[in-house]
Amino acid sequence: MVKAREAIPIKKIAEQLLSKLLGYFLFKLSESLKNSHPQSVRPTLNFFHIAHSTIVSYDGCYRRERTPPTHDPSQVESKSVNIRQARPQDAQALAKVEFEAIQAAYASLLPKDLLQARTLLDYVKQWEQLLSLQNPPVFLCEDNSSICGLVLLGQSQSNTKEAELFAIYVSPSQQRQGIGSSLIRFALQECLQKGYTSLGLWVLNTHTQAQQFYEQLGFEREEAQRSHSLNSTSPPSDSNPESIDIRFSQRIKVEC
Numbered sequence: 001m002v003k004a005r006e007a008i009p010i011k012k013i014a015e016q017l018l019s020k021l022l023g024y025f026l027f028k029l030s031e032s033l034k035n036s037h038p039q040s041v042r043p044t045l046n047f048f049h050i051a052h053s054t055i056v057s058y059d060g061c062y063r064r065e066r067t068p069p070t071h072d073p074s075q076v077e078s079k080s081v082n083i084r085q086a087r088p089q090d091a092q093a094l095a096k097v098e099f100e101a102i103q104a105a106y107a108s109l110l111p112k113d114l115l116q117a118r119t120l121l122d123y124v125k126q127w128e129q130l131l132s133l134q135n136p137p138v139f140l141c142e143d144n145s146s147i148c149g150l151v152l153l154g155q156s157q158s159n160t161k162e163a164e165l166f167a168i169y170v171s172p173s174q175q176r177q178g179i180g181s182s183l184i185r186f187a188l189q190e191c192l193q194k195g196y197t198s199l200g201l202w203v204l205n206t207h208t209q210a211q212q213f214y215e216q217l218g219f220e221r222e223e224a225q226r227s228h229s230l231n232s233t234s235p236p237s238d239s240n241p242e243s244i245d246i247r248f249s250q251r252i253k254v255e256c
Helices: 010-036 047-051 088-105 120-133 179-193 208-216
Strands: 053-058 061-066 082-085 138-143 146-155 162-170 198-204 220-229 242-251
Touching (some): 082 179, 088 138, 088 162, 138 179, 146 179, 162 179, 198 208, 208 220, 208 242
Antiparallel strands (some): 053 061, 082 138, 138 146, 146 162, 220 242
16 A cells, blocks of 8 residues: 655745745845945845845744855854953963964965064064053953964054954964954954944965955955065065065944
8 A cells, every 4th residue: 555645734835935935035136236236235234144044934933044155264163262352461472373373374475584584582572562552452362261362453544444454363273263263253343343344454465375264254355455575674685575465355244
């Protein structure tokens, strides 16, 4: 005897159909608006969230549930870390984070003698001076009371409504664990609270890994570029070549 096929409830079919139709409609709407008003729409409505959402139902009502792309680094499971404002006594730990991060990130991108031109002690003196001013403020990331990352941001020199990400470093041993993404999200939240409309930064044109990191976190490449000597204390030469930086920025989104 052939078993009768179980009937699918009409309500479930209707919910699935509504979900697909609404998702398709919102995606097309977002694309249309972004193409016709790319600058006026994005700051207030985050259509990326809508286009990557799943409509689910409960008790006859509908809510929006975010389904992020699988490559989004901000969704990497992070350690339990604490982000706080740095204090003058943190100078040596911050110097160690920056020194080790620069040595690891630029080993294949910059001349070896240029990387060795500054010692750890030079970085300590730099951070002691910066932390004594507390302007702009420095924020650090702690993992079990051990400082493993930092972010430095402040007001852009060219636009009072734009924030500038001056530096972000994570200890090489703590990278690829979501710490950098946590620091970026913290920076964006700080910008939102302080009333900035966007956050900008510069990236070395040959540092493709960093460029991909920022793009995956919502930053967009701009046409602006700048050139400068890798070692700013001496003029350009064969041992001190000029470098080109690429501009990235992200508009601060106000979630409704």
